[in-house]
């Protein structure tokens with residue numbers, strides 16, 4: 001079935017796929033259907049050998065203004081428990097390929113959390129990041145208190161979560177939340193440029209390196225170092241390792257295949 005709230009753009013030549021959130025009339029509010037479509041698209045692209053890096057974007061006005069408040073408003077705690085919307089997020093988190101969020105305009109609540117579940121964030125000058133759930137009587141539920149705090153530190157995270165204040169792209173860059181800022185007419189191009197640079201590397205090495213960096217967030221240093229070493233050794237079972245090192249010795253560009 002064709003998705004209704006997302007658009008998937010795929011160019012085999014570049015190995016970069018792009019999922020665009022597409023509920024512009026609601027500032028891309030993340031209703032359950034959109035999140036299910038996003039999860040399914042990510043699973044498909046993660047399994048597609050032609051795809052090496054995935055970009056998630058919204059539009060110029062909004063990456064996503066959060067979970068859909070109208071859909072949540074009348075729910076009871078038991079409804080929320082039964083719907084279990086965060087299981088979708090658990091699946092998204094398992095995406096092995098590098099994910100880049102291309103953010104313009106609002107990235108609020110679940111929108112900010114979705115950007116933060118990605119591995120890198122490219123923002124337009126108009127991007128605004130915030131966790132305003134406190135203003136509607138709740139709090140972040142999809143990683144906002146954890147990923148934001150790890151990215152920007154306690155002081156700013158506490159302020160954003162407790163006051164709902166939005167931060168600008170410049171403040172987000174200074175705080176370490178995002179990777180780079182581009183003019184609004186170029187931010188998507190900038191995200192594609194970054195994605196293409198990564199897509200030229202060994203896709204196996206990229207997946208295993210991503211896995212190892214993420215390990216730093218939920219393991220001790222010793223465990224993380226051990227995990228890193230195992231992945232490093234494992235890559236010596238790949239053709240890409242032989243190709244990469246041989247190409248260096250032969251002073252030519254490597255042609256990685258993902259095997």
Ligand code: HXC
Nearest residue numbers: 025026027029065066067068069070108109110132141142
């Ligand atoms: C449902 C939303 C929405 C949302 C905006 N819209 N955000 N609908 N859920 N999160 C809708 C509006 O109702 C409106 O629809 C249309 O999008 C345009 O929004 P406006 O408010 O008219 O635009 P503007 O005046 O420019 O203000 C933009 C805004 C504001 C500052 C982003 O919309 C806003 O504060 N939105 C809510 C942000 C928020 O609280 N997010 C956290 C949600 S809780 P109509 O039909 O009137 O035109 C959350 C929990 C996460 O994310 C849990 C994990 C998933």
